[in-house]
Amino acid sequence: MSIETDIKQKSVFKSPYERLAVNLMFTNNWLCDQQMQALKPFGITLQQYNVLRILRGQHPNPVKVADITERMLDKMSNASRLVDKLLAKEFVQRTECPNDRRAVDVVITEKGLDLLKKLEKVQGDWQKSLHTLTVEEVNLVSQLLDKLRSSE
Known part of the structure; x- marks a missing residue:
């Protein structure tokens, strides 16, 4: 299916660019929607899932909220608010940083790690939908997206 069909466009685009x-914006929204549907039964959002993955990557070391913000995929997210929501669900712990009392350290809990283990199967199943592309095509798309972003 083409982007023109997906968005029910009658006219021609002004340029291939x-x-x-x-197409990139539509596809991003499509991917995000699929991810949200996969995460919904677990009661977490895409942004919360991103925070948990960041924390798992640093586990067992704590991570400052400011560092979480820098690493997030969605730069518009409020990391402090996301951490508060994950704290309420007992997926993370938050402590005052011993070196800087203004900073907050966050660490993933065993409950958070267990959730990510459950989500690995769901994510693996979801990623199979991307297998309409070959590994070579996937690598090419990734390289082209990297090239596109490097023009900033």
């Missing part, structure tokens, strides 16, 4: 931009 405009088509690419619309």
Whole structure:
């Protein structure tokens, strides 16, 4: 299916670059929607899942909220608010940083790690939907996206 069909566009794009931009935005929304549907039964959002993965990557070391913000995929997310929500669900622990009382250290809990283990199967199943592309095509798309972002 083409982007024109997906968005029910009647006219032609002004340029291939405009088509690419619309296609990238549409595809991003499509991917995010699929991810949200996969995470919904577990009661977490895409942004919360991103925070948990960041914390798991640093486990057992604590991570400052500011560092979480820097590493997040969605730079517009409020990491402090996300940590508060994960804290309420007992997926993370928060402590005052001993070196800087203004900073807050966050660490993933065993409950958070257990959730990520459950989600690995769900994510693996979801990623199979991307297997309509070959490994070579996947690598090429990734390289092209990296190239596109390097033009900043």
